[in-house]
Amino acid sequence: MKRVYVNEKWCLGCHLCEYNCAFANSGESSMVKALRKKAIRPNIVVEQDGDVNFAVSCRHCRDPICVKSCISGALSLKDGVATIDHDKCVGCLTCVLVCPYGCIREGENGAVQKCQLCLDNTVGEPACVKGCPNRAIVFEER
Amino acid sequence: MKNYVIIGNGAAAVGAVEGIRSVDAEGSITVISAENRHVYARPLISYLLEGKTDLKRMLYRPEDFYSKNGVRVIFGKKAEKIDPAEKTVTVEGGEKIRYDSLCAATGSSPFTPPTEGLDTVEKRCCFMTLDDAERLEKFLDPSANVLIIGAGLIGLKCAEGIIGRCAEITVCDLAPRVLSSILDFDCAKIMQNKLEKMGIKFLLDDTAVKFEGGKALMKSGKTVDFDVLVTAVGVRPNVSLIKEAGGEVGRGIAVDEKMRTTLEDIYAAGDCTESTDITSGQKKVMAIMPLAYIQGHCAGVNMAGGDERIDNALPMNSIGFGGLHCMSAGSPDGELFEEKNETSIKRLFVKNGLLTGFMLIGNCDRAGIYTSLIRNKTPLDSVDFELLKKAPALAAFGREYRGEKLGGAV
Numbered sequence: 001m002k003r004v005y006v007n008e009k010w011c012l013g014c015h016l017c018e019y020n021c022a023f024a025n026s027g028e029s030s031m032v033k034a035l036r037k038k039a040i041r042p043n044i045v046v047e048q049d050g051d052v053n054f055a056v057s058c059r060h061c062r063d064p065i066c067v068k069s070c071i072s073g074a075l076s077l078k079d080g081v082a083t084i085d086h087d088k089c090v091g092c093l094t095c096v097l098v099c100p101y102g103c104i105r106e107g108e109n110g111a112v113q114k115c116q117l118c119l120d121n122t123v124g125e126p127a128c129v130k131g132c133p134n135r136a137i138v139f140e141e142r
Numbered sequence: 143m144k145n146y147v148i149i150g151n152g153a154a155a156v157g158a159v160e161g162i163r164s165v166d167a168e169g170s171i172t173v174i175s176a177e178n179r180h181v182y183a184r185p186l187i188s189y190l191l192e193g194k195t196d197l198k199r200m201l202y203r204p205e206d207f208y209s210k211n212g213v214r215v216i217f218g219k220k221a222e223k224i225d226p227a228e229k230t231v232t233v234e235g236g237e238k239i240r241y242d243s244l245c246a247a248t249g250s251s252p253f254t255p256p257t258e259g260l261d262t263v264e265k266r267c268c269f270m271t272l273d274d275a276e277r278l279e280k281f282l283d284p285s286a287n288v289l290i291i292g293a294g295l296i297g298l299k300c301a302e303g304i305i306g307r308c309a310e311i312t313v314c315d316l317a318p319r320v321l322s323s324i325l326d327f328d329c330a331k332i333m334q335n336k337l338e339k340m341g342i343k344f345l346l347d348d349t350a351v352k353f354e355g356g357k358a359l360m361k362s363g364k365t366v367d368f369d370v371l372v373t374a375v376g377v378r379p380n381v382s383l384i385k386e387a388g389g390e391v392g393r394g395i396a397v398d399e400k401m402r403t404t405l406e407d408i409y410a411a412g413d414c415t416e417s418t419d420i421t422s423g424q425k426k427v428m429a430i431m432p433l434a435y436i437q438g439h440c441a442g443v444n445m446a447g448g449d450e451r452i453d454n455a456l457p458m459n460s461i462g463f464g465g466l467h468c469m470s471a472g473s474p475d476g477e478l479f480e481e482k483n484e485t486s487i488k489r490l491f492v493k494n495g496l497l498t499g500f501m502l503i504g505n506c507d508r509a510g511i512y513t514s515l516i517r518n519k520t521p522l523d524s525v526d527f528e529l530l531k532k533a534p535a536l537a538a539f540g541r542e543y544r545g546e547k548l549g550g551a552v
Contacts, residue, residue: 003551006544007549008544008545008548047535048537049526049529049537052537054536056536056548059551061552062552068157068432068436068439069431069432069435069436071153071185071186071431071432072195073183088199088200090186090189090195091462092185092461092462094432094460095510096460096469096506096510097458097459097469097506097509097510097513099508099510100510100511100514102509102510102511102535106467106507142549142550142551
């Protein structure tokens with residue numbers, strides 16, 4: 001299946017992926033409305049340490065420990081995509097405790113949030129990839 | 143065609159079903175469920191009482207789970223006996239079910255120490271099952287004073303769940319701190335302060351020694367007036383079926399890394415088992431839901447002829463009260479690195495060059511990166527531990543690791 005992959009050599013550390021992610025998942029039609037004067041909570045995060053920059057988002061592991069560990073049954077694997085059911089999630093954060101990549105975070109509505117490859121919003125393909133100016137993030141089969 | 147039988151209908155049983163089906167699409171699977179309910183998420187019963195979930199949303203698997211996986215479920219009946227020579231399980235009512243491969247996913251039961259006058263308390267319940275939660279709900283009204291015995295995960299989640307639905311809650315525990323199984327004193331104090339601010343009263347280092355006419359006489363000599371009593375002292379693994387069948391049992395059912403018991407073609411998984419905590423090397427009952435599922439899955443794969451092993455189990459917990467989260471994993475043993483302020487704390491424990499445990503309260507972001515360091519026994523000299531002390535980050539792992547994990551399918 002197609003996943004989001006990162007090539008840190010090409011990452012500029014511009015954080016555009018974070019903004020595009022937050023906008024894509026905001027439900028708003030205008031980026032200004034979605035992001036202005038707000039602390040964004042994207043599902044992709046750029047790490048910076050010295051001259052190293054790279055973006056990290058859910059790996060959609062083949063055998064995801066978050067899904068196996070979910071105590072409510074809110075996380076499941078749907079056609080290879082580790083998917084969160086926000087209605088079922090009670091925000092216990094067990095998935096945050098087990099994800100080895102730190103890619104699930106507390107959401108604003110009591111449930112956790114994570115990358116679902118933009119399949120659950122109107123963009124339909126990963127907005128982080130679409131907006132990356134240097135092709136440091138790609139969406140492909142590997 | 144193989145006959146698989148699973149005793150139990152919780153997370154470990156679901157793991158076993160999914161494990162079996164990942165290898166064998168054909169074999170017949172029978173689940174024996176003492177509870178007359180579709181599999182649900184037991185830890186969510188407190189959220190149910192709090193109004194944060196409902197019976198439909200708290201199902202652990204969708205309603206078509208059994209039919210999709212071709213599982214026959216015997217609801218509302220207990221397994222009474224395993225005959226390992228005959229390879230049968232006898233179910234309440236007399237039905238004998240033949241198995242080729244069996245999994246005991248029998249869970250645990252609440253343990254309440256005998257106390258004088260306990261039987262005279264009418265409004266009394268445990269807090270393990272949906273039946274318990276429904277029973278407790280009937281006792282609740284805005285004038286009810288509730289006494290909860292046990293300040294562990296179950297007792298405190300219960301308190302949080304009902305705080306808005308009764309007059310007053312007092313929680314007592316023989317231990318001198320709350321959440322004593324997962325937190326040390328300082329961390330427990332922060333959580334206790336939070337719970338007290340929510341209106342919950344505590345009597346620690348204390349427990350009820352006698353119940354009489356709506357009063358609990360405490361070990362300390364104090365008395366507590368109460369209308370409703372919740373007993374949440376602890377749980378014990380349900381080992382009797384395996385024990386009576388001649389299987390080795392310690393505190394829990396003894397299993398190897400393929401989740402095999404000492405009896406041929408009999409596996410066990412979940413809260414009824416004991417296994418080795420890699421951070422202490424000790425055999426223990428680690429009654430945690432993620433491990434129950436993972437063990438069940440492992441058992442299922444092996445029952446169906448596949449090969450799966452678990453050699454990296456560790457105790458861990460994530461729990462929150464009133465929006466304040468705490469997490470812990472591994473053993474609080476070794477050299478301590480700490481960061482703290484009034485409402486948040488981070489404690490990392492390092493021994494022999496490995497992260498052996500941590501406790502986090504408040505900021506728990508990306509804690510799984512710490513957990514994976516413990517689980518994988520990553521030598522800390524192979525990562526930038528100074529960076530990790532500040533916050534969990536993949537930047538600490540070096541280019542090669544990131545290339546593999548972020549640049550390839552994992």
